[in-house]
Amino acid sequence: MTIVNHLIHGELTAGTGRSADVFNPSTGEATKKVALADRATMQLAIDSAKSAFPAWRNTPPAKRAQVMFRFKQLLEQHEATISKLISEEHGKTLEDAAGELKRGIENVEFACAAPEILKGEYSRNVGPNIDAWSDMQPIGVVAGITPFNFPAMVPLWMYPLAIVCGNCFILKPSERDPSSTLYIAQLLIEAGLPKGVLNVVHGDKEAVDALIEAPEVKALSFVGSTPIAEYIYSEGTKRGKRVQALGGAKNHAVLMPDADLDNAVSALMGAAYGSCGERCMAISVAVCVGDQIADALVEKIVPQIKALKIGAGTSCGLDMGPLVTGAARDKVKGYIDAGVAQGASLVVDGRDLVVAGHENGYFVGGTLFDRVTPEMTIYTDEIFGPVLCIVRVGSLEAAMQLINDHEYGNGTCIFTRDGEAARLFCDEIEVGMVGVNVPLPVPVSYHSFGGWKRSLFGDLHAYGPDGVRFYTRKKAITQRWPQRASHEAAQFAFPSNG
Ligand code: NAD
DSSP: OEEEOEEETTEEEOOSSEEEEEEETTTTEEEEEEEEOOHHHHHHHHHHHHHHHHHHHTSOHHHHHHHHHHHHHHHHHTHHHHHHHHHHHHOOOHHHHHHHHHHHHHHHHHHTTHHHHTOOEEEEEEETTEEEEEEEEEOSEEEEEOOSSOTTHHHHHHHHHHHHTTOEEEEEOOSSSOHHHHHHHHHHHHTTOOTTSEEEOOOSHHHHHHHHHOTTEEEEEEESOHHHHHHHHHHHHHTTOEEEEEOOOOEEEEEOTTSOHHHHHHHHHHHHHGGGGOSTTOEEEEEEESHHHHHHHHHHHHHHHHTOOBOOTTSTTOSBOOOSSHHHHHHHHHHHHHHHHTTOEEEEOOTTOOOTTOTTSOOOOOEEEESOOTTSHHHHSOOOSSEEEEEEESSHHHHHHHHHHSSEESEEEEEOSOHHHHHHHHHHOOOSEEEESOSOOOOOTTSOBOOEETTEESSSOBSHHHHHHHTEEEEEEEEEOOOTTOOOOOOOSOOOOO
16 A cells, blocks of 8 residues: 655655555545654654755745745646645545645745845944844744645645745644645655755654654644644743644624625535535635525525535536545534534535445535524534534624624625625624635735634734744844944943934
């Protein structure tokens, strides 16, 4: 059976740790094994990154960027291979996999601007013969820990930018779908990245704990579920590391009575059921302002949910593939059972879906609940499956209160034709990423991505300008070159221009 190995100091190695099965979620078969690093294996990667740092930090930013230009070309050339690898282990459709890769490539494009990004700021004559500038210097060895649901895009949020800023990076990808992540990292080595600047180490809690505890690792970027985000943030910051930890979500779409319903329904279909609901920006709650829009939504969306084309992600022309693991499928079905038991109205039930020829795949069909109330677990919890819940409220204020009271604050959107309502929503909603008639308001690579409340632990968002701040530390330099003949007497008052 193929083993997905670590990439340490430019070489593939199995290391000395355990291994785990990797499954094809469309068939339920274990198709590969992935190496799981022990502490000794992780230490090899840390040592490699540390040894590569002095030369890499002194490599001109323009040279670092040249590697990223070549990397971008290679990613584009290998789009089909990468999409297939993603789909075979994650289950998402080939088109969806290609979409996540393209959004990842946009982060590589941003990183290509390294010389411009790292220019710093300069002021001449801040005092007599004194000039000052601020420099953005790399931190050293930094690490990223990423989730299963975007095995290409989320790592690309992190290491291209960290690396062009002059850091050396250790990536610990999800052990559930590691092949595309490894393949992409190998393309960066092929693009000319020196050994040790990027290491990929697979693993589980043991590998992550080794990163948290290593004094050589100065910063941690994490994306995954909230309990693990909180753990990594508290353990990392306790040890003096810089940490950004992005967690889970429950994203609401508000439908105002004046919404363009046809477009809102199309938007909701993609945002709720795309990638089988396994997106941190997936819409899982539709908040309808008034019964009229709620009834109209149910009438229009039900036939579309029933018509979803569901099958093995690697087949073309599908809307949805399976969930990632058998455990994920059982968890989602468990939430649907709980929704029924707690009194929500199950309008479309995806529990019994069987895909012909893929009877052992981890499939759940598109599911819709109506008349969901805030105390139900299908409302409070992140289900991370193809389940959309309708909550009916009487006013925009009530819709906003509901969203603001939820523990998560990743993404949200409003569908309306009313500019005043949209403006109020943007101003006062306690959520980090907001869409107006845009269902998945994932910021482009030159803005930054991050939620509020328990969707993000840390101060800085991921990628874009915040990513640059996260992966650099500022140094302010003040320099005097006195004129040769001058002599200045000792000054005991605090220096100023006063
Ligand atoms: P997860 O938290 O289970 O795993 C994420 C990473 O943490 C993986 O690399 C995993 O190996 C590691 N990990 C798991 N358990 C650990 C432990 N006990 N100690 C240390 N490390 C551990 O998340 P997942 O299931 O892979 O991904 C889905 C979750 O990620 C969802 O909650 C989703 O909302 C979230 N997510 C958030 C964002 C965002 O930007 N906010 C983006 C994508 C996914």
